[in-house]
Every structure is written in structure tokens, then in C-alpha cells.
Amino acid sequence: MSVVRRLARPALASSFILSGVDRLKDPASAAHLEKAVSLAASTSPYLSVLKGQERLVGQALAGSQVAAGSLFALGKLPRLSSTVLLATGAVNAYLEFMTTEHDSKEQKSARVNNLVKNSSLLGAIAIASVDTDGSPSLAWRASKLSDKVAKKSEQISSDVLDKADNLFHS
Incomplete structure (x- = not known):
């Protein structure tokens, strides 16, 4: 302080x-x-x-x-x-x-x-x-957390789609 x-x-x-x-x-x-x-x-x-x-x-x-x-x-x-x-x-x-x-x-x-x-x-x-x-304010923290969650969700979704594609094409 x-x-x-x-x-x-x-x-x-x-x-x-x-x-x-x-x-x-x-x-x-x-x-x-x-x-x-x-x-x-x-x-x-x-x-x-x-x-x-x-x-x-x-x-x-x-x-x-x-x-x-x-x-x-x-x-x-x-x-x-x-x-x-x-x-x-x-x-x-x-x-x-x-x-x-x-x-x-x-x-x-x-x-x-x-x-x-x-x-x-x-x-x-x-x-x-x-x-x-x-x-940082609570609003800023919430915004950053939301961005992280969205990015991680996209990554997980992409990984799941890649694995599903590999299963069906192998």
C-alpha cells in the first residue's frame, strides 16, 4: 500500500x-x-x-x-x-x-x-x-477469466474433434 x-x-x-x-x-x-x-x-x-x-x-x-x-x-x-x-x-x-x-x-x-x-x-x-x-478490478478479472475459459474451451473442442477424426479415419 x-x-x-x-x-x-x-x-x-x-x-x-x-x-x-x-x-x-x-x-x-x-x-x-x-x-x-x-x-x-x-x-x-x-x-x-x-x-x-x-x-x-x-x-x-x-x-x-x-x-x-x-x-x-x-x-x-x-x-x-x-x-x-x-x-x-x-x-x-x-x-x-x-x-x-x-x-x-x-x-x-x-x-x-x-x-x-x-x-x-x-x-x-x-x-x-x-x-x-x-x-485489477473485479470486472477486469472476470473479463480475463472469461477470455481464458473461451480459449481453453476452443482448445479442448479442437482436441476432441481431432481425436474423433483420428478414430473415424484410422
Whole structure:
């Protein structure tokens, strides 16, 4: 792993971990999830079990952020963990923006600044989620495996046809 990744991943993950820990410490902070959970519960019968479970949903989001942030900081499963951070971060950023007070000029300014900060973090984690760290991506690996299988199949097919031809012409 390069020096930049060794330094940048923990720095980027720290914001998500800290946010997750703060939300875990204060389960009442999940009150802003009420509208989102109600909306999700009304869209699908499978999600209807979430109605009234804002605290549990908040803890699940926070726990996911802490776990994924820790894995990302350590360089373990970086693409998966950064994708989880992207998803949970996007949900939290949206809900935070929608529920933040914005009556006064100062509140509006703080709300916009927070939105820009969260957008920047999401952009950085989005880039990290597609960083292959010098290793080929899964799509590239699958393509190469497919090419190998096709080539080997052609070779086997050719060998079988040659043997069958030899049997019938001998």
C-alpha cells in the first residue's frame, strides 16, 4: 500500500468513525430519521417493520459507519468498506441537511457549510470506492477469466474433434 493511502485512508475514515460513535452515544439523535423511516415503511411491506424503530435504524447506520470506517482506515476490504461509508454517509448527509434549522442567516450559512463539507467527504469516499490500489478490478478479472475459459474451451473442442477424426479415419 502506498504511503499516501496509508495516511489518507485513516484521515478520511476518522470523520465517519467519529460521526458514527457520536450517534451511537446519543441514540436520541435518531429522531431525525422519523420521516425517512415512515417513508421507507410505506413504500414496501417488507420495510413496514421499521415503523417506530428509528432508534434501531439510527444505531444500525451508526454501527455500520464505525465498522466500515475502521475497516477502511486499516486498509481491509477498502472498496467494500468505502462503498458502505458512501451509502451511510449519503443518508446521514441528506437527513442532516433536511433537519437542520435554517431560520437565521447564521443557521443558513452553517447549513450550507455543512452540506459542502459532507459533499466533499462523499466525493472523496466515492473516489476511494473505485480505487483498485494497483490491483485489477473485479470486472477486469472476470473479463480475463472469461477470455481464458473461451480459449481453453476452443482448445479442448479442437482436441476432441481431432481425436474423433483420428478414430473415424484410422
